[in-house]
Amino acid sequence: xxxxxxxxxxxxxxxxxxLDDVSFSLTAGxxxxxxxxxxxxxxxxxxVLAGLIRPQAGSARVAxxxxxxxxxxHQSHLYGHLSVRENLLFWASLxxxxxxxxxxxxxxxxxxxxLTDRAEQPAWSLSRGLVxxxxxxxxxxxxxxxxxxxxxxxxxxxxxxGELRSLLGxxxxxxxxxxxxxxxxxxxxxxxxxxxxxxxxxxVQYEPRGGRGPAEIADAYRRAVGExxxxxxx
Amino acid sequence: xxxxxxxxxxxxxKDLTLEFRSRTAIVSALVFTALVLTVFxxxxxxxxxxxxxxxxxxxxxxxxxxxxxxxxxxxQLELENQALEGLLISPLDRRSLxxxxxxxxxxxxxxxxxxxxxxxxxxxxxxxGHVLLPLLAVIALATVxxxxxGTLFSAMVVRTRFxxxxxxxxxxxxxxxxxxxxxxxxxxxxxxxxxxxVVGWLRLLAAYDIVFVAVASWLFPYTxxx
Numbered sequence: 001x002x003x004x005x006x007x008x009x010x011x012x013x014x015x016x017x018x019l020d021d022v023s024f025s026l027t028a029g030x031x032x033x034x035x036x037x038x039x040x041x042x043x044x045x046x047x048v049l050a051g052l053i054r055p056q057a058g059s060a061r062v063a064x065x066x067x068x069x070x071x072x073x074h075q076s077h078l079y080g081h082l083s084v085r086e087n088l089l090f091w092a093s094l095x096x097x098x099x100x101x102x103x104x105x106x107x108x109x110x111x112x113x114x115l116t117d118r119a120e121q122p123a124w125s126l127s128r129g130l131v132x133x134x135x136x137x138x139x140x141x142x143x144x145x146x147x148x149x150x151x152x153x154x155x156x157x158x159x160x161x162g163e164l165r166s167l168l169g170x171x172x173x174x175x176x177x178x179x180x181x182x183x184x185x186x187x188x189x190x191x192x193x194x195x196x197x198x199x200x201x202x203x204v205q206y207e208p209r210g211g212r213g214p215a216e217i218a219d220a221y222r223r224a225v226g227e228x229x230x231x232x233x234x
Numbered sequence: 235x236x237x238x239x240x241x242x243x244x245x246x247x248k249d250l251t252l253e254f255r256s257r258t259a260i261v262s263a264l265v266f267t268a269l270v271l272t273v274f275x276x277x278x279x280x281x282x283x284x285x286x287x288x289x290x291x292x293x294x295x296x297x298x299x300x301x302x303x304x305x306x307x308x309x310q311l312e313l314e315n316q317a318l319e320g321l322l323i324s325p326l327d328r329r330s331l332x333x334x335x336x337x338x339x340x341x342x343x344x345x346x347x348x349x350x351x352x353x354x355x356x357x358x359x360x361x362x363g364h365v366l367l368p369l370l371a372v373i374a375l376a377t378v379x380x381x382x383x384g385t386l387f388s389a390m391v392v393r394t395r396f397x398x399x400x401x402x403x404x405x406x407x408x409x410x411x412x413x414x415x416x417x418x419x420x421x422x423x424x425x426x427x428x429x430x431x432v433v434g435w436l437r438l439l440a441a442y443d444i445v446f447v448a449v450a451s452w453l454f455p456y457t458x459x460x
Contacts (some may be wrong), residue, residue: 069323073319075316075320077315077320079311079314081251081252090244094238096325157391
């Protein structure tokens with residue numbers, strides 16, 4: 001459902017390498033957790049997968065195109081003067097959700113994110129954690145086949161983070177493909193079917209998670225990052 | 235094509251809802267319009283320069299600068315929480331985004347003009363009743379032209395540091411033609427010249443609209459790519 005082949009991308013005239021020969025493919029039900037230090041190129045990779053950045057080499061493809069992608073990034077993409085429900089209906093319309101189904105779809109997603117009692121509040125009045133929940137609701141409004149998540153746990157309290165983990169687990173069970181990028185191994189390790197360590201744009205390790213727990217993955221990550229001298233670019 | 239228009243309408247409706255809720259730009263534009271017309275009205279010496287000589291230029295200076303507020307705001311709305319990024323990830327056709335913004339900007343400018351024109355008539359005591367239809371045609375054609383180009387440039391400059399300053403500068407060369415046509419046509423209409431003298435200017439405005447709406451719609455997708 002998602003293919004990336006030989007992706008390369010650099011900024012500042014080639015001085016900052018964000019992607020260096022990144023290749024992988026994911027099928028239904030797979031969740032890839034990409035761990036890497038700040039500046040490793042995780043966000044660039046997700047933007048390339050989403051079609052926001054055209055890579056300088058290689059190609060990426062998502063089955064179903066843009067309509068199949070749900071995105072949670074550093075920003076919520078919410079309009080402050082629209083209510084949470086109005087925001088969801090707006091995005092549902094852009095993603096081609098049939099008019100008759102939009103209301104029910106919004107109600108369902110709001111309930112899954114425990115936002116029902118906040119539905120009519122303008123987005124500007126929400127706290128940081130609630131904004132993040134609303135952003136997740138926005139990403140799910142069109143029932144995407146592929147979810148691209150960039151540090152999705154940012155701003156969530158423990159309970160909300162737990163709910164998000166449950167939600168992502170359910171989505172994986174329903175055959176969705178999830179790509180999750182984070183610098184925090186504890187947050188994403190349990191969800192993943194596959195784990196990649198990205199350092200200076202390159203996947204220095206990519207393998208199925210197997211039976212490894214967060215602690216083992218964290219050890220492997222520290223070794224991988226240590227061996228390559230960290231993620232910062234020269 | 236139907237999907238393109240459906241998406242464009244979704245964008246336009248959202249922009250107009252946001253403007254209706256926040257009322258930031260429309261209030262500024264209306265106050266600006268009233269202020270400029272008031273200042274020009276009391277600042278001129280009617281014995282030195284006749285009203286009819288000044289009025290067309292004043293009308294178009296007012297409309298153009300008020301429209302600039304709409305154009306500046308069009309894509310700044312999308313910077314809030316990086317909504318523009320969300321729009322570009324979504325399956326939204328880039329041309330729909332352009333047409334949606336164009337529709338919302340036109341609605342905004344039409345409201346300003348609907349308030350500005352009666353104020354202009356009131357302050358400058360010019361009779362427009364007998365030329366109202368052709369005058370509205372001039373206003374409509376000129377507005378479509380400069381808003382079409384302005385919407386394109388608004389998207390181009392929005393991610394720069396001095397977008398509000400830059401927009402009028404880059405837009406200026408493209409405003410010269412439609413504004414010149416509009417001022418010439420308005421001057422002839424207000425002076426009571428025969429309509430045959432205005433038809434040529436109307437044709438030029440229509441030609442400008444066709445060319446620049448088509449070019450802007452074609453170029454727009456390239457301006458929003460990262």
